[in-house]
Amino acid sequence: MTAPLPRPGILDIKPYQGGRSKLDGVAHVAKLSSNEGALGASPRAKAAYQAIAAELHRYPDGGCEALRAALAKRFGLDASRVVCGAGSDELIGLLVHAYAGPGDEVLYPEYGFAMYPLYARANGATPVTAPETDLTVDVDAILSKVTDKTRIVFVANPSNPTGTMIPASEIERLRKGLRPDIILAIDSAYSEFVTRNDYSPGTELAESTDNTVMFRTFSKIFGMGALRLGWCYAPAAIADVFNRIRSPFNVSAAAQAAGVAALEDTAFFELCLAHNQMWRPWLAENIEALGLKVTPSFANFLLVHFPAGDVPKAEAALARQAVIVRQVASYGLPNALRISVGTEDENRRVIAGLTEYKEGAA
Numbered sequence: 001m002t003a004p005l006p007r008p009g010i011l012d013i014k015p016y017q018g019g020r021s022k023l024d025g026v027a028h029v030a031k032l033s034s035n036e037g038a039l040g041a042s043p044r045a046k047a048a049y050q051a052i053a054a055e056l057h058r059y060p061d062g063g064c065e066a067l068r069a070a071l072a073k074r075f076g077l078d079a080s081r082v083v084c085g086a087g088s089d090e091l092i093g094l095l096v097h098a099y100a101g102p103g104d105e106v107l108y109p110e111y112g113f114a115m116y117p118l119y120a121r122a123n124g125a126t127p128v129t130a131p132e133t134d135l136t137v138d139v140d141a142i143l144s145k146v147t148d149k150t151r152i153v154f155v156a157n158p159s160n161p162t163g164t165m166i167p168a169s170e171i172e173r174l175r176k177g178l179r180p181d182i183i184l185a186i187d188s189a190y191s192e193f194v195t196r197n198d199y200s201p202g203t204e205l206a207e208s209t210d211n212t213v214m215f216r217t218f219s220k221i222f223g224m225g226a227l228r229l230g231w232c233y234a235p236a237a238i239a240d241v242f243n244r245i246r247s248p249f250n251v252s253a254a255a256q257a258a259g260v261a262a263l264e265d266t267a268f269f270e271l272c273l274a275h276n277q278m279w280r281p282w283l284a285e286n287i288e289a290l291g292l293k294v295t296p297s298f299a300n301f302l303l304v305h306f307p308a309g310d311v312p313k314a315e316a317a318l319a320r321q322a323v324i325v326r327q328v329a330s331y332g333l334p335n336a337l338r339i340s341v342g343t344e345d346e347n348r349r350v351i352a353g354l355t356e357y358k359e360g361a362a
């Protein structure tokens, strides 16, 4: 007799570890470990969420009509090609499930988001990485790793955990260099934080090609990670595939209502963007002034580098300021910490913690 076994690949998965959220015995922690949006969710989104309580017995709209219409209006899209999901994670997983399996390769950059290999393995496909240059996506390196078996190429832009970005022209060059049967999946979870005019989240490619999908989320600038709400913009045939395999009520009524309200609250969105525009460089400058290296970031977090072996000391000093940050050793970056941009008070505590670490190290 043998015990039941899952399909090949599944037991090779290391379960995803999110950022820590607690420090034992410490109240008012600054949770800067998951890039959740310094100012939280829009007050209008919170009100819409609460209003749903009266309707908890009703199934949600399985087609997310109002939310897709609101997304289409806000971002200038064809609503019929927008698909919503329980976080963009769900949609990323569905894409891999639909297009890659045993014998296929899922390709992504060296420091790419941990969910790409996880979903590849979950579907029996083989994750393959391409080296990055200066912690930045390298299009030529990706192209050189393409094989007959490549089915999907994932690129997060800006990327996590590095925070770096590549311009729209580089993403276009990547698309042109890939065979037409390979899906280019552009994960634009942090796109709203980018203000450079050579950047694009990938809308045009998702619009004009039949093999490029753009993923977006309400978990970052919209500060609604708890609700699990993401979406993608896909060519019609791929949107159709998503709609065949997703569960019929994959997005809760609360998430749909809060999502619509969040999109309408453009003033709060602008406040969040302005906050990040001010405090990201403030944090970077103050950390660099302590003699630490910071990777230039286009998102709402910074990757900070420490002398070899110093990460535990820095983390402990930050913990004394009740600040929780993210280790990134699992990404192959054992001497770095990823720190989300927080509120003013939280950011000042980051600098206080790192100053104390530096004084201790001196």
Ligand SMILES: *Cc1c(COP(=O)(O)O)cnc(C)c1O
Binding pocket: 086, 087, 088, 089, 090, 113, 156, 159, 160, 187, 189, 216, 217, 218, 219, 220, 225, 228, 229, 230
């Ligand atoms: C946070 C994040 C996501 C998605 O988050 P969801 O909460 O599932 O929408 C996707 N990709 C990257 C790179 C992220 O950092």
